[in-house]
Amino acid sequence: MSILQNVVRAIQSSGILKHGRTINEHVVPEYFTKQLWSQQRSNPSKDRAALEVLDENFKNVEAFGGYISALKAPQFVRQQVRNKYDKEAAVNFSRALQKIKQSSKSQAFLFELTNHEVKEFIRQLVLVTPKNIGISSQDVSRTFPLLVFGSVPPIPDFDNDPDRLERYIGLLTHTAFHSQSPSKNSDVIVERILRELMHPLNKATINLRTTTMFNDMIQYYARRNDFASCREFYGQMKIEQKCPNTKTYNLLLRNLAMKIPRVKKQLGFKEATFYLKDMKKNQVFSDVVTWNTCYQLLLDDISRGLFIEKMIENDVPVSTPFLANLFKSDEYTAEQLLTFLTEHNIPLCPRLLKVCNEKLIKEEKYLAVWECLKHLHEKGIKIGVQAYNMLLLPLAEKGRLDLVLIIFYRMRYVFRINPSLFSYRIIFKVLAWYRKNEHFDLIYNWMKLEMLKHTNGVLIRDSWFIKCDSISKANAVAISQNELEGFSLLLRSVSQSEWHIGTKYWHTYQFKMFKSRVGVRHATINWATWCDTATEA
Numbered sequence: 280m281s282i283l284q285n286v287v288r289a290i291q292s293s294g295i296l297k298h299g300r301t302i303n304e305h306v307v308p309e310y311f312t313k314q315l316w317s318q319q320r321s322n323p324s325k326d327r328a329a330l331e332v333l334d335e336n337f338k339n340v341e342a343f344g345g346y347i348s349a350l351k352a353p354q355f356v357r358q359q360v361r362n363k364y365d366k367e368a369a370v371n372f373s374r375a376l377q378k379i380k381q382s383s384k385s386q387a388f389l390f391e392l393t394n395h396e397v398k399e400f401i402r403q404l405v406l407v408t409p410k411n412i413g414i415s416s417q418d419v420s421r422t423f424p425l426l427v428f429g430s431v432p433p434i435p436d437f438d439n440d441p442d443r444l445e446r447y448i449g450l451l452t453h454t455a456f457h458s459q460s461p462s463k464n465s466d467v468i469v470e471r472i473l474r475e476l477m478h479p480l481n482k483a484t485i486n487l488r489t490t491t492m493f494n495d496m497i498q499y500y501a502r503r504n505d506f507a508s509c510r511e512f513y514g515q516m517k518i519e520q521k522c523p524n525t526k527t528y529n530l531l532l533r534n535l536a537m538k539i540p541r542v543k544k545q546l547g548f549k550e551a552t553f554y555l556k557d558m559k560k561n562q563v564f565s566d567v568v569t570w571n572t573c574y575q576l577l578l579d580d581i582s583r584g585l586f587i588e589k590m591i592e593n594d595v596p597v598s599t600p601f602l603a604n605l606f607k608s609d610e611y612t613a614e615q616l617l618t619f620l621t622e623h624n625i626p627l628c629p630r631l632l633k634v635c636n637e638k639l640i641k642e643e644k645y646l647a648v649w650e651c652l653k654h655l656h657e658k659g660i661k662i663g664v665q666a667y668n669m670l671l672l673p674l675a676e677k678g679r680l681d682l683v684l685i686i687f688y689r690m691r692y693v694f695r696i697n698p699s700l701f702s703y704r705i706i707f708k709v710l711a712w713y714r715k716n717e718h719f720d721l722i723y724n725w726m727k728l729e730m731l732k733h734t735n736g737v738l739i740r741d742s743w744f745i746k747c748d749s750i751s752k753a754n755a756v757a758i759s760q761n762e763l764e765g766f767s768l769l770l771r772s773v774s775q776s777e778w779h780i781g782t783k784y785w786h787t788y789q790f791k792m793f794k795s796r797v798g799v800r801h802a803t804i805n806w807a808t809w810c811d812t813a814t815e816a
Contacts, residue, residue, distance in 0.1 A: 282580055283619070285587040286605060289597045295625055296567055296596035369544045380578075389579035396548035397582045401589055403555035404573055408593050409564045423453035426700070428737040431456050431468050434476075441487045448476065448492050452499035457700075459737045473499070479515060490521050497530045506534050522561055528554050529568050536575040551576055571601045603630035606638075613638035613647075627655075629663060636669050645670065649686070656694050664690070664699045671702060675709040683709055684722070688770040691729075700739055703730050707743040711750065720756040723747050725766050 379388045390397075431451070437444040451473055456465040476484050477496060493516045500508040513531060516523055531554050535547035551573065558565065570590060577583050590597070602625065606616045613635050620627060627635070632651075639648045648670050655662055667690045674682045683706055690696050706726055713719055731738065740748075 282583050282587065282605065283611075285584055285591075286597060286602070287623070289587055289591050289595075290623055292591050293594050293596040295623070296598040365544065366542075369542045372544050373542045386579045386581055390581040393546060393548065393578060393582065396546070396552070397577065397585075400548045400552050400555070400573070400576075401586060403552050403559070404565060404570070405589060405593060407555060407558045407563065407565045408570075408595065410594075412564075412566060412570075412593070412595055421449060423450055425454065427454050427456050428458075428734045429456065430458050430460075431465055431472070434472065437487065444476070444484060444487050445489055445492055448473065449495050452495040457734065457737055457739060477512070477515075479518070485519070488519065488521060490516065490524050490527065493521060494524075494526050494530060497527065497534075501530060501534050501537065504537075506538065509534055523557075523563060525558075525563055525566050525569065528558050528563065529566075529572055532569065532572045532576070536572055539576070546578075547576055567596065567598050567601075570595050571598060571604060574601065575604055599625065599628040600630050603628075603634050606631075606634050611638075613642065613644070629666075632662065632666060633669070636666060640669060640673050643673075645674065652694075662696075664696055664702060667696065668699065668701055668705065671705045675705045678709065678712060680706075680709050680713055680722075684770060685774050689774040692771070693774060697733060700741075703733075703739070704741055704743055707741075707747050711743055711746045714747075714750045720751050720754050721758055721762055721766055723751050724758045725763055728763065 379385055379392070382388065432447070435443045435447055437447070451469050456469065458465055473496065475481065477488065477492065479485070493512050496512045497509045500506075500512070509531065513523070513527070516527070532551055535551055538547060555565075574583065574586055577586060589595075602619075605611075606619075616631070616635055616638065619625075620631065625631075632655075636648050636651070639645075639651075652662065652666060652670070667686065671683055671686060674686070687698065687702065687706060690702075691698055703726065710719070710722060710726065713722075727738075738744075
């Protein structure tokens with residue numbers, strides 16, 4: 280019986296669990312800066328002053344060997360003097376594993392290699408599974424802004440309001456800050472503040488720390504691929520007698536799933552079994568997210584089939600993220616995914632949409648992706664900017680600056696979806712390839728103006744923006760406000776007309792009208808020839 284047939288049995292047995300998020304609190308930087316805003320204006324180096332205060336508090340602490348070394352007992356493994364990491368053994372193991380995966384009998388070989396560890400791993404997972412399994416409530420309580428264009432908020436006074444510390448650490452770990460000042464590296468400032476606030480010898484915060492704070496720290500360093508720090512914060516939790524919850528173990532198990540494609544000396548089943556045993560010891564039960572994450576650790580279809588059988592036996596419902604992990608395999612096409620969702624009346628969640636778009640883009644069915652995004656907008660379904668970036672990226676790699684600009688304009692001004700910094704990076708990258716085009720300076724200045732509108736005047740100078748800026752300065756072409764407005768009108772006209780991604784032209788009958796109405800030379804852009812004018816960077 281195939282994996283997909285087992286999943287159908289699981290759906291018929293326990294149904295589909297839709298992930299719903301209930302937002303209890305929305306944390307924004309103004310929560311911490313409202314009272315101190317006037318002081319911050321008079322003191323532009325507020326972040327540096329905050330770090331100096333922390334340095335003053337810890338000037339008497341004699342640290343040895345890094346952040347965690349001040350904790351004398353018990354000692355962490357990373358502090359002990361050991362032999363260097365055996366890179367050669369890790370490379371050899373990873374190469375051997377890759378050869379097994381590429382062989383014709385890979386499924387049988389992988390099952391024979393891992394079956395004992397997988398059986399124990401699944402057995403421990405079943406032991407921590409409750410009768411009425413669902414989604415842990417700790418995973419659905421807060422929301423934070425992804426991007427803030429401004430300085431890092433100063434450390435608040437949390438003596439009278441201990442909950443402010445938890446909100447502050449949550450904001451720093453979930454939000455990226457971008458400041459106008461080139462001397463301020465927000466990532467360094469944030470990490471330094473977090474390290475000091477969560478230091479084991481910080482007496483001001485040691486009694487205020489919660490499990491949620493440690494979960495935020497583990498999630499923060501997991502995004503930075505610093506898995507050793509994640510394990511250290513997990514150890515610090517137990518030392519400070521903060522009981523881990525379901526989300527803690529879900530994050531640690533997800534770290535193991537993230538390390539699967541990396542070079543390593545062994546598989547992650549033993550470490551996963553250790554976490555599951557620790558869950559049983561601390562009387563922490565698994566949820567649907569735990570089962571979804573554990574499924575990602577499996578390497579062969581035989582183990583996956585056994586895993587789904589255990590899901591059916593324990594009445595674990597199939598969730599939409601689980602289906603997204605299942606259909607990631609190259610074995611399934613986008614058509615099979617959409618057919619499966621239609622037959623079983625499963626809604627298209629963001630993760631399933633991402634998997635579907637990835638498969639369509641891999642098949643170079645760009646028009647199908649665009650029609651899907653347009654259909655969701657017409658139905659009033661709000662989707663994130665990542666779905667549009669997935670379409671912009673392959674078109675940019677093909678040198679289709681015309682299509683990229685039209686999709687960008689329609690995304691922002693028709694669908695009302697704010698672009699991300701990655702969206703601008705994509706456009707500046709493909710624009711740099713058109714450095715010899717006569718309309719380069721117009722498009723560069725228009726995109727620069729769009730970025731400043733989005734970032735509240737903060738100019739994000741990545742490598743491709745700097746390259747385009749250098750080209751524009753070398754060209755020394757002055758662009759008037761009338762020309763910028765004319766270009767916006769041109770984009771609006773083209774975005775409203777019918778066009779086809781598979782061709783190198785639009786039915787742009789409006790161009791002659793705009794040439795007489797706008798009165799700028801750029802209204803006569805020949806979009807059909809743009810694909811042939813690109814030059815390699």
